Amino acid sequence: MDPAGTFATSFVRDQALIRTRWQWLALAAFLVALLIAPMFVGPRLVAIGIGIFITAVVVLGLQLNTGYSGQINLGQAAFMGVGAYTAGVLSTTFGVPFFLAIPLAGVSAALFGFIFGLSAARIKGFYLALTTIAAQFIFHFLILSLPTSWLGGSNGIIVAAPDFFGYRLSTDTHIYYLCLVVVALMTWGAYGIARSRQGRAFVAVRDDDVASGIMGINVTRTKALSFLVGAFYAGVGGALWAYYVRYVAVDQFTLIHSVWFIAMIIVGGMGSVTGALIGVVAIVLVQEGISTAGPIVAEAMPFLGGQISFAAMNIFLGGIIAAFLIFEPRGLMHRWIIMKRSYRVWPFPY
Amino acid sequence: MGEFLNYTVNGALIGLTYALVAMGFVVIYRASKVFNLAQGELVVLGGFIVWLMMIQLDLPLIIGLPIAFLCAGIFGFLIDRIFFSRMAGQSVFAMVMVTIGLMILLRGVVLVAFGAQVRQFPAVFPVFPVIWGDFLIPQAMLYGGVITVCVALGLAWFFNRTRAGLRMTAVAEDHQVAMSLGISVRRSVIIAWIMGSMLATLGAIIFLSNRSISFITSEIGLLALPVALLAGLESIAGLILAGILIGIVQGLAAGYLDPALGASVSSVLPFVIMLMILFIRPTGMFGWKTIERV
Numbered sequence: 001m002d003p004a005g006t007f008a009t010s011f012v013r014d015q016a017l018i019r020t021r022w023q024w025l026a027l028a029a030f031l032v033a034l035l036i037a038p039m040f041v042g043p044r045l046v047a048i049g050i051g052i053f054i055t056a057v058v059v060l061g062l063q064l065n066t067g068y069s070g071q072i073n074l075g076q077a078a079f080m081g082v083g084a085y086t087a088g089v090l091s092t093t094f095g096v097p098f099f100l101a102i103p104l105a106g107v108s109a110a111l112f113g114f115i116f117g118l119s120a121a122r123i124k125g126f127y128l129a130l131t132t133i134a135a136q137f138i139f140h141f142l143i144l145s146l147p148t149s150w151l152g153g154s155n156g157i158i159v160a161a162p163d164f165f166g167y168r169l170s171t172d173t174h175i176y177y178l179c180l181v182v183v184a185l186m187t188w189g190a191y192g193i194a195r196s197r198q199g200r201a202f203v204a205v206r207d208d209d210v211a212s213g214i215m216g217i218n219v220t221r222t223k224a225l226s227f228l229v230g231a232f233y234a235g236v237g238g239a240l241w242a243y244y245v246r247y248v249a250v251d252q253f254t255l256i257h258s259v260w261f262i263a264m265i266i267v268g269g270m271g272s273v274t275g276a277l278i279g280v281v282a283i284v285l286v287q288e289g290i291s292t293a294g295p296i297v298a299e300a301m302p303f304l305g306g307q308i309s310f311a312a313m314n315i316f317l318g319g320i321i322a323a324f325l326i327f328e329p330r331g332l333m334h335r336w337i338i339m340k341r342s343y344r345v346w347p348f349p350y
Numbered sequence: 351m352g353e354f355l356n357y358t359v360n361g362a363l364i365g366l367t368y369a370l371v372a373m374g375f376v377v378i379y380r381a382s383k384v385f386n387l388a389q390g391e392l393v394v395l396g397g398f399i400v401w402l403m404m405i406q407l408d409l410p411l412i413i414g415l416p417i418a419f420l421c422a423g424i425f426g427f428l429i430d431r432i433f434f435s436r437m438a439g440q441s442v443f444a445m446v447m448v449t450i451g452l453m454i455l456l457r458g459v460v461l462v463a464f465g466a467q468v469r470q471f472p473a474v475f476p477v478f479p480v481i482w483g484d485f486l487i488p489q490a491m492l493y494g495g496v497i498t499v500c501v502a503l504g505l506a507w508f509f510n511r512t513r514a515g516l517r518m519t520a521v522a523e524d525h526q527v528a529m530s531l532g533i534s535v536r537r538s539v540i541i542a543w544i545m546g547s548m549l550a551t552l553g554a555i556i557f558l559s560n561r562s563i564s565f566i567t568s569e570i571g572l573l574a575l576p577v578a579l580l581a582g583l584e585s586i587a588g589l590i591l592a593g594i595l596i597g598i599v600q601g602l603a604a605g606y607l608d609p610a611l612g613a614s615v616s617s618v619l620p621f622v623i624m625l626m627i628l629f630i631r632p633t634g635m636f637g638w639k640t641i642e643r644v
Contacts, residue, residue: 068445072443074450119628126442250486260448263451314454314461315455316458318454318457321447321451322455323446325448
């Protein structure tokens with residue numbers, strides 16, 4: 001809802017993402033703050049920032065796939081892993097530069113995801129959730145049973161630092177800027193997809209796939225496409241992960257990671273690009289808090305045992321998914337919209 | 351020949367154990383339309399309650415087991431009160447995610463309450479295997495198989511023939527329709543969770559007898575998934591056949607394919623079967639076919 005006095009007079013104006021001069025200013029200020037942040041904060045916060053950026057790319061894809069098109073995807077971590085392995089092999093074995101390897105990683109993950117998208121043409125709901133869980137296990141089984149010389153098997157593969165025309169992007173600050181550029185592009189893309197004809201088709205299929213088929217939407221194509229797009233995002237995020245950690249192994253992409261990603265879109269709000277970003281920031285910060293506080297608590301109260309951090313992480317993840325689905329199924333974004341609306345129409349009730 | 355029969359019979363009996371765990375899935379689904387992915391965690395929890403009763407408190411079998419079942423029932427009731435009583439009529443996505451959340455939550459709770467150590471589970475059934483001609487069968491498996499078949503037939507009769515069971519079946523069809531016919535969805539869901547949680551404890555007793563238990567034991571839930579899908583999510587008696595089939599396939603693969611190929615084919619094979627069922631016939635052998643209307 002727009003502030004009072006702002007009316008769209010053309011379709012282009014009505015579609016615009018940034019609607020007022022103040023929003024332009026706020027966006028510019030936010031981007032500048034992100035740009036200069038690494039100069040003022042410590043290395044730990046930069047590392048957390050990179051984590052947030054990489055996760056944000058992956059979760060944006062999941063938001064398009066699950067939040068907008070309603071296809072339950074519990075294999076997003078596997079798609080991310082496909083991207084990470086592709087980027088790793090391309091840059092290490094074939095010497096492909098990173099600005100080609102990142103999109104190619106996205107493409108290979110998209111193809112892997114597309115296969116499972118095709119299964120969504122036949123099955124849906126709970127059965128689809130099981131199939132995407134199977135994607136997770138197939139990914140693990142493939143990596144671990146292929147010859148070690150191809151993908152490293154259980155040893156994983158070491159990835160070289162990305163190289164930009166002779167300038168090595170080796171420090172965390174370099175990676176921070178690389179991730180910032182990619183995440184900005186991908187966020188813009190996600191907004192574009194969400195408000196395009198295809199995005200509206202996604203929403204129609206989510207709300208009722210039989211009815212949208214009768215309306216003339218190609219349901220099979222839409223479902224497969226949503227997996228394609230979602231997995232592309234996951235692949236790009238995986239490639240960034242490979243360049244950041246510079247080591248890719250199969251246990252970085254497990255089912256529990258996929259569940260974390262879904263928790264992020266539930267907390268942020270299903271069916272909202274901004275919500276996905278909010279969910280990522282909220283959950284990653286709590287994760288960091290738990291992993292920082294865990295050892296301190298374990299030291300102070302030894303009777304709780306050494307795995308208190310792991311247990312607390314599990315309780316938090318499970319609890320937050322259930323709590324949000326029961327009490328606030330539309331996520332933090334919905335709460336924010338209610339607040340903003342009541343602020344804008346004040347003193348009137350609506 | 352004796353070897354082949356041994357693999358077959360033992361495979362079938364292990365398959366029946368999976369069928370017992372899968373029965374937890376089906377009973378909860380048959381009465382509440384929730385597919386409980388946390389069933390493996392319920393098995394671990396039930397197992398730990400039995401362990402608590404029999405090893406920590408050193409109660410005799412005849413007192414310990416009923417108390418354990420009572421605790422499991424109360425626990426199922428609590429799960430329903432806390433999570434699912436507010437979820438009637440929600441979307442499939444919400445239901446699947448709540449059970450996944452429950453799964454992860456319970457794992458954390460088990461870790462805090464019982465720790466990550468591997469513990470010895472009490473021997474509920476006699477330890478020595480039955481040797482009968484060429485056959486060598488663990489007694490827990492043998493009794494377990496008989497119990498599974500009896501429980502399955504009893505539950506199938508309850509759900510298909512009695513008035514209370516048919517009411518719960520209506521809830522599994524459609525929450526709104528059931529409510530409009532005057533059936534209490536809430537009560538049905540409560541009963542479903544109490545039964546599911548007790549079945550998980552029974553599964554734990556049979557599967558874990560004289561073995562060890564830790565929080566990783568919950569993988570039994572994953573192993574039971576292919577059985578539940580092959581039978582179809584609504585069929586209880588079908589679980590017996592599906593469990594025997596999957597168990598025999600897995601037993602024979604472990605006996606003949608694993609040594610030949612040098613890989614753990616037998617552990618992957620059930621999931622390959624599961625994927626094939628999902629792609630070819632998602633309703634399984636005896637599941638209901640649903641017609642969609644707009």
